[in-house]
Amino acid sequence: MARTTEGDGKPVPQRLLAAATRLFADQGYDRTSVQEIVEAAGVTKGALYHYFGSKEDLLHEVYGRVLRLQQERLDAFADADAPVERRLRDAAADVVVTTLENLDDTKIFFRSMHQLSPEKDKQVRAERRRYHERFRALVEEGQRTGVFTTATPADLVVDYHFGSVHHLASWYRPDGSLTPQQVADHLADMLLRSLRR
Template sequence: MRDEPVRQRLLSEATRLFAEQGFESTSVQEIVVAAGVTKGAMYHYFDSKDDLLHEIYARVLRMQMDRLTQIADGPGTVAERLFRAAADVVATTTENLDDSKIFFRSMHLLAPQTQKTVRAERRRYHERFRDLVAEGQREGVFRDDIPADIVVDYFFGSVHHLGTWYRADGPLTGAQVGEHFAELLLASLRPG
């Protein structure tokens, strides 16, 4: 661990401690001791414990946004691209489950401005995902009697609750769960 860059060590230890103890119950002192750095070093990289929590989630969301953009702009029919995008967000969420669980459990504790920033970041992801649904609706590939926004809210309601039931040692891998979620999404969008 000591070979990891300081910023990464701080994020790793904060993630571990927040997962074990909760955001509120973890002090900055515990984080810096676990990471083997000083408070000054922590404040060089992060303005506050809020900033650490935001970055834990933001790094996953940035990665997911990059992947979604590649999928949405990539080859294939709109149905194929939506399937890949839906399966991917589930798989990457399960691969980063501690980060997601910590965030959704603790988001309400963030400062109001940070909450606003996070909501805007997540909304950009959801809007890009919605654009795929809307594209399929315009092309007649997907049913259009349900607004695309409702479809996306329904789907992500399930994704955001993966942390309450998914277990890495369970009968299905994250990728398998992702394929099932994607198939359910596409089945709900098929006309007729």
């Protein structure tokens, strides 16, 4: 049985994910070999296959861990005891911050998503759809209760915001003039302005 830690004491799955993320971001999923990943992680191929099964499983997990984090946080915001405008703003800002804090993961996913098997692609799309539906439910709640305008359909509002989020990887630079929180505040405020009555 593979050991759960090797080398520097970090759990092997964590080390494999960190190495794969760095290599996929630097040289692309296609051009990264399993051998390069295990060498960078300081583990054996057996350890990789024990925890992930394949290079594709690593790619799936790179994005999956960010999506799970974002879903947990969205659920917490959506379930909070606060006005719907506050809950939506917090959720809208959070998805920007968590995307920017995991920018390599996001870049890898959008560059390499088409390389997932049909089964894994379907799974990821279902997870993303669940996230978007929960987010849309906040918009619809505000529209139903008269807090937000109904002039723009909720689906378009959600697509507008997530279009901006998905585009972040193409222009945001960590050494630029805006912090992740500042970008998040601007985008969340724009979203709320588009919904005000």
